[in-house]
Amino acid sequence: MSDMHDAWFFIGIFIFIFLIWAATGGPLHPIAFTGPRLAEPGALGGGTYLSLPRSPFIIGGSNVSLPGSSSGGATSGSQTTLPTLGGGGVFGIPSPFRSLVWMNHYISGAGSSDPGNEYVEISVSQNAGVPVDLSEWTLQSDASGNSTIIPKGTDVPASGIINAAADIVLSPGENALVISGQSPIGASFRENKCIGYFGNFQKFSPALPQNCPAPSDELASFYGDSYIRDSACVDYVKSLSRCQVALSPPISVSGACQSFLIKYLNYNGCVDAHRNDPDFNGTTWRIYLGRTTAMWRAQHEIVKLIDVNGKTVDAFNY
Secondary structure, eight states: OHHHHHHHHHHHHHHHHHHHHHHTTGGGSOOOOSOOOOOOGGGGTOOSTTOOOOOSOEEETTEEEOTTOOSSSOEETTEEEOOOOSTTOOOOSBOTTBTTEEEOSOOBTTTOSSGGGOEEEEEEOTTOOSOEEOTTOEEEETTTOOEEEOOOBBSSOOTTSOOOOBOOEEOTTOEEEEESSOOTTSSOEEEETTGGGGGGTSOOSSOOOOOOOOHHHHHHHHTOTTGGGOHHHHHHHHTOOTTOOOSSOOTTSOHHHHHHHHHHSSHHHHHHHHTTSTTOEEEEEEEEOOOSSOSSOSSSOEEEEEOTTSOEEEEEEO
C-alpha cells in the first residue's frame, strides 16, 4: 500500500511540471543560451559603480586635470582652467605637470641691471606624489624671446672646491628660487642648516637664511668637557652671531679655543658636524641661470615654464 502511495506522489509531480511547461509556452518557448544578466546601470538607478576607470589626467583644448592638483590655477569641477595671457600670448600644450608645479606669478627685481637680483620662485605641490626633476626644463619669455634652460646643481656644496653637478630634483612641498644671474659660489645649490656661513664672503639676493647652529651650542658640543673652564673662550663665543665666521679672535683665547673656532665655526666644519642631522637639508634650492643681463622685462612680459618635452607647465604675464 505504501508503494502505491509513493508511485502516485511521483506521478503527481510530473503532472505539475508538465502543466507549468505548457502554461509558459510549451514547445514554443525560446531556449536561452546565456546566464543571468545584470540590468544596465540606468535600470539600477544610475551611478558609476559599473563605469570603467578613467585616465589619471585629461589633456585637450584649454583644460587639464591631474591627480593631486591643489594649486596653480582656478579650478572648476575636476578640471583646471588655464590662465588667460595678455598681449596675444598663448598658453600652449599643457604639461602633465600642470597644477603640480607652478611659479609664484611674480618676478622679483624684474629688469634689474644686476641679474643676480632678479628671480622667480617655482614650487612643487605637497600632493605631487613623486619628486620632480627640473633640470633641462626651460624658462622662456614670449615677449622678448629670451630663453634659458635650467641647469644642474649641487645638493650639498663644499667651500673651496669645484662641486660636482647633478640634476636638480624637488620633492613634494619643496621650492626653488630661480635667479637670473651667476652663482656667488659657482653652482646652484640646496639650502641647508649651515648655508648662512657663505654670506660672510659673498652677497646673495635674497639673503641666505641665518639658521646655523648657535656658536655657544657648538662650543658645548665640540670643545670638550672642560670648555666651561675656558672663560675667555666662552665669553668670546657668546659674542658671535649665528653663521658668523671668527676671522680675528682675540689673542687672549687659548690654543684649544682657537682650534675649536677654526674647525667648527665655518661652513665646511659645520657641514662635517651636522650633515647627518635630520634637519640638515632645507626645502629650498637656489638655481642660477648664469646670465650677465636681465632675463625678464620690467613690464609687458609673458613668462613661461616649459617641461623637458616642450609642454607648458605654467605661464603668466604682467
